[in-house]
Amino acid sequence: MFELMAADLGAGVVEDHAPRARGALVDRGDEFGWHCFMMDYMTGPLADIDRMPRGGPDASCLDRLLETDRLEYLDRDSDRPADVARKRSVIRALEWAGERFGTTEKFAEIALAEVADVADPKILELGAGHGGLSRKLLDWHPTAHLTTTDVEAASVEAMADSDLGRHPRATVRQMDATAIDAPDGQFDLAVFALSFHHLPPSTAARAIAEGTRVAGKLLIIDLPRPPSPLHLLRLATMLPFAPVFPFAHDGVISSLRTYSPSALRALAAHARPGIELQLRGGLMSPQVVVARC
Numbered sequence: 001m002f003e004l005m006a007a008d009l010g011a012g013v014v015e016d017h018a019p020r021a022r023g024a025l026v027d028r029g030d031e032f033g034w035h036c037f038m039m040d041y042m043t044g045p046l047a048d049i050d051r052m053p054r055g056g057p058d059a060s061c062l063d064r065l066l067e068t069d070r071l072e073y074l075d076r077d078s079d080r081p082a083d084v085a086r087k088r089s090v091i092r093a094l095e096w097a098g099e100r101f102g103t104t105e106k107f108a109e110i111a112l113a114e115v116a117d118v119a120d121p122k123i124l125e126l127g128a129g130h131g132g133l134s135r136k137l138l139d140w141h142p143t144a145h146l147t148t149t150d151v152e153a154a155s156v157e158a159m160a161d162s163d164l165g166r167h168p169r170a171t172v173r174q175m176d177a178t179a180i181d182a183p184d185g186q187f188d189l190a191v192f193a194l195s196f197h198h199l200p201p202s203t204a205a206r207a208i209a210e211g212t213r214v215a216g217k218l219l220i221i222d223l224p225r226p227p228s229p230l231h232l233l234r235l236a237t238m239l240p241f242a243p244v245f246p247f248a249h250d251g252v253i254s255s256l257r258t259y260s261p262s263a264l265r266a267l268a269a270h271a272r273p274g275i276e277l278q279l280r281g282g283l284m285s286p287q288v289v290v291a292r293c
């Protein structure tokens with residue numbers, strides 16, 4: 001059963017040279033996606049970084065097997081009502097889980113600690129999905145200004161139609177984390193929560209370059225990539241639910257696609273020389289990355 005489900009989810013694909021994953025960006029009609037796609041075949045460094053395993057350049061053989069180029073429901077570019085509804089259900093489940101398990105509050109604490117010395121911080125949230133983190137930051141910080149964004153038009157529309165869209169200190173916009181439409185140094189902090197693993201390596205590096213360009217600090221919070229035996233255990237607990245619940249399906253793929261600390265270091269080095277990286281996080285707790293130029 002495990003093997004069948006793993007096959008369905010595409011586990012066991014050793015390399016994320018992932019034309020399909022890059023294709024997700026290309027499918028959205030994103031010019032940068034095409035640019036990267038072309039550059040991957042034209043230059044050395046991008047080709048190399050896209051061959052990097054999610055476990056990093058030093059990943060073990062087993063870790064290299066725990067990858068997939070299968071897309072999450074959230075990444076599938078489809079206008080079919082059933083697919084749109086499935087995406088919305090994953091976003092709603094993420095919002096519910098963030099509230100229910102306290103991760104939204106935890107992420108807000110982490111974010112606010114990064115701007116503790118700024119009087120009226122300007123914060124950019126990338127890949128906000130439902131906007132729960134932005135709401136919490138606005139609640140907890142009386143003078144913070146939030147620009148809440150996502151690449152997905154339906155999510156942006158839903159956030160703009162909510163209380164977030166009417167908040168006097170919030171702006172809701174559609175934005176791609178890999179091509180941020182803002183001048184250098186516009187924000188004190190850019191936050192990208194539970195989203196970084198959606199990006200294949202060359203575009204992930206691009207998001208680091210962009211986040212550190214527009215903000216004094218880029219905070220990435222994502223799933224940890226535990227040592228392989230523990231990772232297998234985590235996958236085994238989630239797999240039985242994957243065919244039934246879209247949230248679990250995307251959770252399994254997220255787990256297979258999340259980057260290790262050594263991969264994150266390689267991505268930052270590829271993004272731009274001289275980016276300073278702080279990494280923290282436990283074995284099972286979220287991985288926290290603070291990047292700055």
Ligand SMILES: C[S@@+](CC[C@H](N)C(=O)[O-])C[C@H]1O[C@@H](n2cnc3c(N)ncnc32)[C@H](O)[C@@H]1O
Binds near residue numbers: 074149175177178
């Ligand atoms: C798993 S959800 C996380 C939502 C929310 N941040 C949370 O913590 O629950 C990932 C989000 O990243 C967004 N995303 C994926 N690629 C992106 C990109 N290139 N730029 C901005 N957002 C992106 C997706 O649309 C989705 O809303």
